[in-house]
Amino acid sequence: MVRSNRNVLVVSGPSGSGKSTLLRRLFEEFPDRFGFSVSHTTRGPRPGEQDGKHYHFVTRDDMERLIQGKQFIEHAEFAANLYGTSQKAVEAVISSGKTCVLDIDVQGVQQVKKAGGVMAGAVYVFVKPPSIGELESRLRGRGTETEDSLTRRLDTARRDMTYGDTPGNFHLVLVNDSLDKSYTLFKHFVLDNTNSISSPPVPSSIDTTKPEVPE
Numbered sequence: 001m002v003r004s005n006r007n008v009l010v011v012s013g014p015s016g017s018g019k020s021t022l023l024r025r026l027f028e029e030f031p032d033r034f035g036f037s038v039s040h041t042t043r044g045p046r047p048g049e050q051d052g053k054h055y056h057f058v059t060r061d062d063m064e065r066l067i068q069g070k071q072f073i074e075h076a077e078f079a080a081n082l083y084g085t086s087q088k089a090v091e092a093v094i095s096s097g098k099t100c101v102l103d104i105d106v107q108g109v110q111q112v113k114k115a116g117g118v119m120a121g122a123v124y125v126f127v128k129p130p131s132i133g134e135l136e137s138r139l140r141g142r143g144t145e146t147e148d149s150l151t152r153r154l155d156t157a158r159r160d161m162t163y164g165d166t167p168g169n170f171h172l173v174l175v176n177d178s179l180d181k182s183y184t185l186f187k188h189f190v191l192d193n194t195n196s197i198s199s200p201p202v203p204s205s206i207d208t209t210k211p212e213v214p215e
């Protein structure tokens, strides 16, 4: 059951399912209500990137110490660098009066569910494509993938969809078919189910899962 903290919204789903597209619209429409947390990374800053704004830039030693101290709700290694989201970074968004949005992959979801602390009672949304074939054409259309990376993303997507479709893993499973329709459903679900401390999530007509998220 969602117990207390409705100020954290986790959005997950296969790469290319449309998470960024839906969240971009949400942030545009409600700039004061939602915020992303600032991640930590051990990679160096790129030109124009500011510490504390784009990332918290830290050494690997410092980051490993923080991980040992359970300061991170999730972390992962990409291209020989560590990346992660700290409890404090999420708290900072909530303290500013906003719902903190985490756009994370399924592995990240599995980690944050074990994190406790600021994640207790977070709301979980899974965005899925109408089909794997449609996902492939969107990823091709986005123009960001090589044949290799496309094959990897589609393999991962099949696994992610099994996790997303498992009852109890998400409060809302949203099939992103028509973008306007999906955005409207997403927006209403999110507005109804975040920043409201006392009541459990309202099941949506397209919620194929029970409103229960195992810890």
Ligand SMILES: Nc1ncnc2c1ncn2[C@@H]1O[C@H](COP(=O)(O)OP(=O)(O)OP(=O)(O)O)[C@@H](O)[C@H]1O
Pocket: 013, 014, 015, 016, 017, 018, 019, 020, 021, 022, 138, 139, 141, 142, 176, 177, 178, 179, 180, 182
């Ligand atoms: N409902 C939709 N109908 C058609 N195309 C869509 C829809 N939603 C998103 N797209 C397109 O699909 C592509 C993938 O969307 P997007 O980049 O938002 O996915 P994502 O889940 O954020 O992926 P990643 O995890 O890789 O960042 C984009 O080109 C986007 O414009």
